[in-house]
Amino acid sequence: MGRVAAGDRRQQLIEAAIRVAERDGIAATTTRRIAAEAGASLASVHYCFRSKQELLQEVLTAIITELAEAARGEVRPGIDAGTLLREGLQALWVIVEKEPGKQQLTYELTHYALRQPGMDSFALWQYEMSYAACSAHLEAIAAAAGITWSRPMPVLARMLMTVIDGVVLGWLVDRDSPAALAALVSLADLLATLAVTPPSDELEGAALDGDLSPG
Amino acid sequence: MGRVAAGDRRQQLIEAAIRVAERDGIAATTTRRIAAEAGASLASVHYCFRSKQELLQEVLTAIITELAEAARGEVRPGIDAGTLLREGLQALWVIVEKEPGKQQLTYELTHYALRQPGMDSFALWQYEMSYAACSAHLEAIAAAAGITWSRPMPVLARMLMTVIDGVVLGWLVDRDSPAALAALVSLADLLATLAVTPPSDELEGAALDGDLSPG
DNA sequence: AATCATCTGGGACGCTTGACCAACTCGCCC
């Protein structure tokens, strides 16, 4: 409980709040518990933040940006879209399975924000970030595999996000990893069927794999 | 506030609790608010229920069974699987869009049950019911369209439930009905591609549409 | 009419919560 700069204390409290919320859920995330987890006094919470809501907004911001960064996976060029999509989702799955509490917290925060008046913009922002990440990933796949998507990108991004959300949510309930992974891979394969190989005179510099035999 | 049999009072309190939870969220669903909504005294809550938890369990049970019944849609025979799947999901969507609060409450209850020690079995039960409903619907489609599914039913049911959950969750956040419906229909079409028409000497009476040209 | 189980109402208990305050301590700068 030494003397710490207010900015550092702020960060400590935010991280402590995340830990508590992951472990016990947002409903059980009280100012006292946060302070205890951070090794600070209760009063320091209201010294560093105007209110509990301001703290939780910072928590939400931190989680969203952290998740957005974690979702950024590299896409190897010269591979077909189906494989890339499957590999990307499997890589994401490793992260999800590693920290279930964080995923659970993400959903809880979404619903919490939806209920709290004035905080619903945070839920919207959270999903806009997610859709943007999905769009970016799908476009990276298109570029790497030399294909085009047969549906407009907003629809496609929403479909991908839908699949991820649904699978994760189902898994959080029964923790049936094989079943969840099977559904995820199957849905990824289905999404991959929306990739069309454009006429070869259209795209040139893109990496092409063997099965580009014009019909 | 007249005199009511304990059994009736029980039912009134459960329905009142559902209304409050739909409107304000589970976190704001207190015993006092429930009693006020039901037009009963606070003490009657603990006269009809051993504890608040027992009440909430009844609420969860009521919502799950109600939702399971609502999801049971008729499937017209003689139509192709794609159309049936699309129509079924569109019919479900009408229900979802009509009462957003109930959908939101469903998710909140899931997460609530997952956190509450000893109540996680309710979350599991909720999803088992849902998977069962999906399985039943998919098998009804298979029978009506005279097709077979190219994946094992458990995987397929989970895929369908994943799609529904994901779409509804996304819609609850941004309330973008066209986008949600577009994603839902697109995903339904993708799922329909998993329907295979068996050799005609296997099934006889089933209705067949035109595109049965053996390759 | 008397009895009895059933149901209601108001009040109270003990606890937790978010928020706040005045007093105190430390380190830095003029």
Place this chain on the structure above:
DNA sequence: GGGCGAGTTGGTCAAGCGTCCCAGATGATT
């Protein structure tokens, strides 16, 4: 070295929570 502001501390506040209790009203049974 004496002020001074940033940071800490324990205590306190009102509000709200789940739970419990008990005197009294009610309606059926005898």
